[in-house]
Amino acid sequence: MDDLLADFLTETNEGLTSLDAALLQLERNPANVAVLSEVFRTVHTIKGTCGFLGLPRLEGVAHAAENVLGLWRDGTLPVTPGGITLILSAADRFKQIVAGLEATGSEPVGDDGPLKAALDAAASGEAPVVDAAAEAATEAAPIPIAEPQAETATSGSNAPQTMRVAVDVLEDLMVLVSELVLTRNQLMQLARAEENAAFAVPLQRLSQITSDLQDGVMKTRMQPIGNAWAKLPRLVRDLSNDLGKRIELEMRGADTELDRQVMELIKDPLTHMVRNSADHGLETPEQRRNAGKKETGRILLNAFHEGGHIVLQIGDDGRGLNTDRIKTKVIAQGLATEAELATMSEREIHRFIFRAGFSTAAEVTSVSGRGVGMDVVKTNIERIGGTVDLASREHKGTTFSIKIPLTLAIAAALIVEAGGERFAIPQAGVLELVRVGGVDGPKVEHIKDSAVLRLRGQLLPLVSLKTLLRLETAQATTESEGFVVVTQIGQQLFGIVVDRVFDTEEIVVKPVAPILRHITMFSGNTILGDGSVIMILDPSGIARATGLGIEGGTEGGSMQDSATTTRRNERNTALLLFRAGAGAPKAVPLGLIARLENLDAARIERTGENLVVQYRGTLMPLVPLDTYMTLPETGHQPVLVFGDGDRAMGLMVEEILDVVDVSLEMDAAGLRPGFLGSCVVAGRVTDLLDTGYWLKQAQADWFEPAQQNGSKPRVLVAEDSDFFRNLIVPAIMAAGYDVVTVSNGREALRLRDAGERFDVIISDINMPEMDGFGLARAVREGGAWAELPMIALSGSSSPADVERGRAAGFSDYIAKFDRDALLASLQHCLQPMLAR
Amino acid sequence: MQTNSATPTDHRAPPPAVNSEAASMMLTLTVAGQLCAVPVLAVRDVLGVQVITRIPLAPPEVAGSLNLRGRIVTAVDLRSRLGLPAREPGQVAMSVVVEVGGELYSLLADQVGEVLTLHAEDRAPNPQTLDPAWKEFALGVHRQGDQLLVLLDVDQLLALGV
Numbered sequence: 001m002d003d004l005l006a007d008f009l010t011e012t013n014e015g016l017t018s019l020d021a022a023l024l025q026l027e028r029n030p031a032n033v034a035v036l037s038e039v040f041r042t043v044h045t046i047k048g049t050c051g052f053l054g055l056p057r058l059e060g061v062a063h064a065a066e067n068v069l070g071l072w073r074d075g076t077l078p079v080t081p082g083g084i085t086l087i088l089s090a091a092d093r094f095k096q097i098v099a100g101l102e103a104t105g106s107e108p109v110g111d112d113g114p115l116k117a118a119l120d121a122a123a124s125g126e127a128p129v130v131d132a133a134a135e136a137a138t139e140a141a142p143i144p145i146a147e148p149q150a151e152t153a154t155s156g157s158n159a160p161q162t163m164r165v166a167v168d169v170l171e172d173l174m175v176l177v178s179e180l181v182l183t184r185n186q187l188m189q190l191a192r193a194e195e196n197a198a199f200a201v202p203l204q205r206l207s208q209i210t211s212d213l214q215d216g217v218m219k220t221r222m223q224p225i226g227n228a229w230a231k232l233p234r235l236v237r238d239l240s241n242d243l244g245k246r247i248e249l250e251m252r253g254a255d256t257e258l259d260r261q262v263m264e265l266i267k268d269p270l271t272h273m274v275r276n277s278a279d280h281g282l283e284t285p286e287q288r289r290n291a292g293k294k295e296t297g298r299i300l301l302n303a304f305h306e307g308g309h310i311v312l313q314i315g316d317d318g319r320g321l322n323t324d325r326i327k328t329k330v331i332a333q334g335l336a337t338e339a340e341l342a343t344m345s346e347r348e349i350h351r352f353i354f355r356a357g358f359s360t361a362a363e364v365t366s367v368s369g370r371g372v373g374m375d376v377v378k379t380n381i382e383r384i385g386g387t388v389d390l391a392s393r394e395h396k397g398t399t400f401s402i403k404i405p406l407t408l409a410i411a412a413a414l415i416v417e418a419g420g421e422r423f424a425i426p427q428a429g430v431l432e433l434v435r436v437g438g439v440d441g442p443k444v445e446h447i448k449d450s451a452v453l454r455l456r457g458q459l460l461p462l463v464s465l466k467t468l469l470r471l472e473t474a475q476a477t478t479e480s481e482g483f484v485v486v487t488q489i490g491q492q493l494f495g496i497v498v499d500r501v502f503d504t505e506e507i508v509v510k511p512v513a514p515i516l517r518h519i520t521m522f523s524g525n526t527i528l529g530d531g532s533v534i535m536i537l538d539p540s541g542i543a544r545a546t547g548l549g550i551e552g553g554t555e556g557g558s559m560q561d562s563a564t565t566t567r568r569n570e571r572n573t574a575l576l577l578f579r580a581g582a583g584a585p586k587a588v589p590l591g592l593i594a595r596l597e598n599l600d601a602a603r604i605e606r607t608g609e610n611l612v613v614q615y616r617g618t619l620m621p622l623v624p625l626d627t628y629m630t631l632p633e634t635g636h637q638p639v640l641v642f643g644d645g646d647r648a649m650g651l652m653v654e655e656i657l658d659v660v661d662v663s664l665e666m667d668a669a670g671l672r673p674g675f676l677g678s679c680v681v682a683g684r685v686t687d688l689l690d691t692g693y694w695l696k697q698a699q700a701d702w703f704e705p706a707q708q709n710g711s712k713p714r715v716l717v718a719e720d721s722d723f724f725r726n727l728i729v730p731a732i733m734a735a736g737y738d739v740v741t742v743s744n745g746r747e748a749l750r751l752r753d754a755g756e757r758f759d760v761i762i763s764d765i766n767m768p769e770m771d772g773f774g775l776a777r778a779v780r781e782g783g784a785w786a787e788l789p790m791i792a793l794s795g796s797s798s799p800a801d802v803e804r805g806r807a808a809g810f811s812d813y814i815a816k817f818d819r820d821a822l823l824a825s826l827q828h829c830l831q832p833m834l835a836r
Numbered sequence: 837m838q839t840n841s842a843t844p845t846d847h848r849a850p851p852p853a854v855n856s857e858a859a860s861m862m863l864t865l866t867v868a869g870q871l872c873a874v875p876v877l878a879v880r881d882v883l884g885v886q887v888i889t890r891i892p893l894a895p896p897e898v899a900g901s902l903n904l905r906g907r908i909v910t911a912v913d914l915r916s917r918l919g920l921p922a923r924e925p926g927q928v929a930m931s932v933v934v935e936v937g938g939e940l941y942s943l944l945a946d947q948v949g950e951v952l953t954l955h956a957e958d959r960a961p962n963p964q965t966l967d968p969a970w971k972e973f974a975l976g977v978h979r980q981g982d983q984l985l986v987l988l989d990v991d992q993l994l995a996l997g998v
Contacts, residue, residue: 533903
């Protein structure tokens, strides 16, 4: 193909992309002269150039279309939707011919007679068929007139300050810059060895310039997301015609930039989701009228940056997801039982639409529902390290949120070592790091041949990287010390056992050579700062290889495990020791902490005076334990996360020291707000944290009854010790329960006689006046509470104690401080109630 | 470490005029005492001893990967590929970097020799008695003084794991 033709094709393709958009804009606002001239100019240019190149078909259609446009521009003929449709079909014909030209180098054979005749008829003002149809359309469907956009008017006159560069050139630049960076790194290494070297200062400058250059070249790969959206207005218009629906498409944040490569990969999922919204999400005008909504449905595309990610939202104001229909389908397909569904939130139930083969569309339409479901969308997005979630309210609409990394080229990764080799694990899938073995660290345990780790009451399946990659050197080193990288794939949590953990590094992901692609354990390879090559592990490949991914893990599953497997040891309490501010080390019972996180300082954001971090899809408030603490600019901030589910808060500490098992002997001397008192741990005085106080610091309304449909389950807690009450109650409240406390069995019974109603009772065993056993027996004897589930809470949970508790009438028996077990038990006890 | 500047090879393609001449130019290398050769046109670089990262679960012929000026090169050990005994401990390997299908591979040889012009008409077919392990990779045999030189098929050598 000669250069002239190639240039023409590139230019025409660009012109055609903007032509669709411009025509649709014209349709909404026929009086917009600027847009009309732009359309005219585009078509005119196509006609002129192809006459010159000798492309008769293209020229013929362009000529006929130009005639109509010319009359519109002169005001001789009015712009009608019918006319727009005609010009759009001419634009389609252009695309068809251009595609043929690209493939073969010459115009494809075809008959443009009818199209040209229709255009000519329109030009002569007759076109009875088109006009009649168009008029009918205008009568019945007043096209929503959008505000004329100011930018479009100016964009035509101002030539953009850009030029076209071949992608190859950019890719080559990227490669050169990578080489430059590596050379720079080597030089820096050399300079470090030599003190006061004369080249130290210029080298520093070179280093800075290299970094800037790298940023600059990365930027050339960035494109506005609007480029991926260009085809959507046309798609939506065609869909609304095909489906007989009125749809308005609104696009926000079209200039949000992301890597070219990422954009190519999300184009298809995006199109699919917009189709879905138009087809399944929005109702017909009639249905909307009956529902009291505007007849015109709305699809909103929104893009914005968030940390190192870009968030894309596709929302509609349609009928929303039908939770009951999803439930029926879930049960029919055996994905979950009715009881399991009863414990799930609406949102969790909605997420079933991402499961393979799951489609709630009652019938397959030509538009969507062609067997390509949301699961494919989800898989494609996850493949590039993204996540997808949805929020839906019946009759209000559905919004999908896609979160994807800005670029695939650079990712944060954790560098680990196993069997003497180093590997990179993408940070995206890593939840936390746990040190195992050693003197006092948690131990890896075995159930038959499979290794597990007990982590905060949950059993975490373990995969040894050394075994998996057949790096087994000597049998001796298997069971000593190491680290567990806790990883999440979908709902499945698992731990990857490695020997050592190094730092995190920003890595440039490169695909592996074709002769290695069959190894599913790796997602790519990269070159580290020191110049060595390292393989990048693919956590989902590892999960698949070990059979972990297949089970898919229902969300309730892990909770049940924890309830049955965690009868922790006797009277000792596991305390987390940490340092924050001056004075004694601080401690908090490990059982109260949901998670330990080491947050990247860059992720911490400020809203007004408060600090927050985006954590698992919500904003989590962060509270410094020491008000004088300075926030690190870079690096990591250790955070203790309290609460779970919808509410969580992070307590920022300076350093996490240790986890110790001690028997608690409290001394309330020197009491300060925020602390319950002090105790001696490992020979040192240690301040014990008042969790409830700090939760209130994060959110004043922490314990206010709010949220979900008003009625929270009511829990009665009988516990004589203030200390334990302060520990347990916040955890229960944070989980969404309404709590009333009493200090012994006698007081509890007084509430019963006063007619108070509860859904569940949690009781201590050793209490003055009337102990837990006495209370249980009294409750079971009769009265309004006789059928209530009762949970015993005790420092000792030997089998004999458990038996005695059951005999007295307790439904469950939980060790104190076992937060997860307690919450699991509460949920279990309340299940029949929620199902009602 | 990198000796590429000292070799007569260059990674820019030669001008078309010398195409026929260049096509018969071969780089000789030695694998366990056997003289072999690969077409110069496929060669991008010749490197000395390199730090090679092992790749777990890779085919045994794959020695690992190495960094060539920011590009990752997969190393294939010719000894292992040609069914020869492994190198003695302490014995070093040279890397002949070739490009196949846009990817860079390093062929690990014991020594790298010179560039010779070997015309196709002087080439003898593989002898009937050639080890079956070699037949797959040999394009033919040239006489070089008192030695025999085996012309290697680079594409075939890298047809691994498919």
